[in-house]
Amino acid sequence: MLISVTYRSVLAPVAVLSLLALSACGTRWSSPETLFGVIQPYHIDVVQGNVVTQEVMAQIQPGLGRSQVREILGSPLLADPFHADRWDYVFTIHRQGVPDQQRRVTVFFKGDAVERFDADTLPSEHEFVASIDKPTELKKPPANLTEAEVAALPVPPKTDEVRKAPQGAVREYPPLETGR
16 A cells, blocks of 8 residues: 555656646747747858849740740749740749748740740849848947047057068069070
8 A cells, every 4th residue: 555655646746747848848938030039040041043023024025035035034943844835933032131032933935936924023123132131230430529539549550661672572583584
């Protein structure tokens, strides 16, 4: 009987601790982008595909040949052998501190010429550059400095010496032509 009491007294705390540990598995202590809500790991920039802007798509017109389209848009990201008359251009960018972007352009051919194309809403080149630019915080210097603050600024020492000798190793070369 003593053994059963000891067994029950040990089993109850173990069961309670197990339930608490399992219930903690469902809670989030931090967001998935941070470690313990304090440290944010570095994520590399991932850019895939061809950047297609409004200015570039304005050059694509029905009747252009495949080689001309390849010159303007580049090689398609997806050229399906089962749909030889369709080229898909996909652009994705994942950059830390900037919202993810994804755009698609599909060019349909009839024979060797462009028949039509289908595209997502494309940004202009200026809008594209602005959308991938990371915001930077610039520290503005104080407008007015006191005399003490100006005096405390580091100033490189002035030298009155004018350097007359060339810097670097001194080399002497033999004459190119010898007087024979």
